[in-house]
Amino acid sequence: MTKTICVYCGANAGVTPAYAEAARALGRALADQNLALVYGGGKVGLMGVIADAVLAAGGEVTGVIPTALVEREVGHMGLTRQFIVKDMHERKAMMASLSDGFIAMPGGMGTLEELFEMLTWSQLGIHAKPIGLLNVDGFYDGLIDFIAHASGQGFIRPQHAALMMSATDPQALLQLLKA
Secondary structure: OOEEEEEEOOOOOOOOHHHHHHHHHHHHHHHHOOEEEEEOOEOOHHHHHHHHHHHHOOOOEEEEEEHHHHHOOOEOOOOOEEEEEOOHHHHHHHHHHHOOEEEEOOOOHHHHHHHHHHHHHHHOOOOOOOEEEEOHHHOOHHHHHHHHHHHHOOOOOHHHHOOEEEEOOHHHHHHHHHO
């Protein structure tokens, strides 16, 4: 049975080629391990890169995209499955329900919002699915430090801070999520 990993990532590619290289490597690793990708359904930025990498490696890709983004022509039309939903709330709920684990790659406000929603849901017991950061070139170092700081200041319990795993290598991160 194929398991599914939801990947949150940027609709932009970022300033360094390392981000797209990491998206391609994660895409290949997912397909190699028979893990299907669930993601935001776009064809732009890191979203398009990882979807294309999974597909090129023979894997399955499910996109979930709001109508408003399809209308702006950013939807990827070559996926295994593409769900078109009403809005961002429906998108996030569907992505979460379709997934067995979550990875945040480099991205912007939307990526961070999705990551923190899954962390919060895990903290509240809404799900017990693993959550990881693919920390490409130190992208998430500041966030990792901030979570440790917030924990040290008594705002995040240590067991909740530990919900956010991280690795710099896609294979290593997938192993963490499986464990």
